[in-house]
Amino acid sequence: MTRIGTLRQGVDGTIESDEKVIITGAGSGIGKEMVRLFLEDGASVLAVSLVETELLDLKNMHTSHGDRLTTLKVDLSQDHACKTITDWCDKSRWTVDTLVNNAGFAIYSDCVDYDLERLHSMVNLNVRFLTEMCVVFGGRMKEEGKGNILNVGSTTGMFPTMRFASYGATKAYVNSFSASLRSELKPHNVNVTCLCPSATRTNFSASSGIDDFDGRSMMKRYFQAGGGATPERVAKVGYRGMRKKKAQVIYGPGSTLARVLRHLPQSVVPLVMRGF
Template sequence: MDYRDKTVLITGASGGIGAAFATGLAARGANVILVARNEAKLKELATDLHDSHGIRAEYLAADLSEPCASDDVVEELDRRGLAVDILVNNAGFGMHADFADSDPARIRDAVALNVGVLTDLCAVYMSRMTQLGAGAIINVASVAAFQPVPHLAVYAATKAYVLSLSEALWWEGKQNGVKVLAVCPGATDTGFFEAAAPTPIPSDRDGRRARSSTRRFGLSMRASPASWTGCTTWSSLQSANSSRGGLHWPSPNWPSGPAHRAEQASVTPARAKNLPGGL
């Protein structure tokens, strides 16, 4: 896919995997629209990407878990005359706690962000892309999408939804020139674990809070955010409408280990066989 002169809308672009998507796409010549809550971080990244790559970088500060947030985003982008060629639905968060101990308002926000806004944006932009017969949607799911996860119950359920929706939209998009891809990262060094922690996480002596928090989750393997947005995603997008389909499995560069091997073994063949088109 040639990304030059394409405009990409990325939610959750102020850090982590979303910022890595923005950086990778801008380096390939795409114009970017960055959305998240932290306006200062968005502005800094937009300026940096514009200066480094000469692309158009817009940003919009928005709390996407608010009711009607997606309507406001679409309205504002339309007002600015920004057409979206590629949508990266990346914003999301998890809560590490027993369901019975979870704050109902946090649960509502997680469902609104991970499921509601992602679906709304898919609906608006897939419809427009279908009319044009071109476009791409990348939905960031998780390896947690492949099985129920106690203590991360709502998060895993929202990601199962993202994966299921993406697989269905991949099939529908295939008929209409729209590519749909689900990215399923494993544990990655971002702000995710800090945001998901039930209590504040103390910094390491060297200040690496995210690393200490992944350890606290019992996860010793961590990928860099860019590993989910690198060559595997770009080549998957290239072939998203081919008979191999639009799922981004864990990267071959992912560190080897028993948990990783179990994930790969449990997800690949069974799901692939059941998809229309012989994925």
């Protein structure tokens, strides 16, 4: 596997590296597992999340890694989020080798029933913030002539999905944007990988509104039955894919269905996904 940074053995026998990593949405789920994987690989990690208790838990979990884990509380749905992180990096002289854009959330509802403020926050986080982070830190990696970007898209972005109209569209953007960015940065020795998980057993079903949905829903029944891949497995597969410089990593239950659906005529997909 290709790594950015030099590996060395610390005084306590642990493996250390000069690789510096930013992970957004690092307090739970896939992001939390990414923090663990990078720390175990010897990297220094800046873990970014909105929830302070999650960041405190991270610090308590990884005391053995000493000062290689730094946490930063930021509301990433706000317009100033990227600048806040950039300013911190500049002030701390933190040259980012690897960027993991994991933060995001979903709204599960008929589109016309959306709360507009929450919709704005979702689009801002899933699309605008991710793009700004790629522009700023991807640009710096281009100048350095090395780097890795791992964007977390979704299989939901591969086909139209009822009640995930806007969320699926934001993830379609991430999937497409990542492929284009990869082509632009590859000549400069900067890798871009897009991780596209299907249903994952995180707090996704609760935070998106699936658990509270009142009506027929295949997604609700699926999560209530304990369906979905574990965040540990999804993170590991994505991490390995990035290290191997893969363009896209599709993983999880339903990923085969996603591959099939994206090749069907647009007129057929809504019929297949009715009741989703």
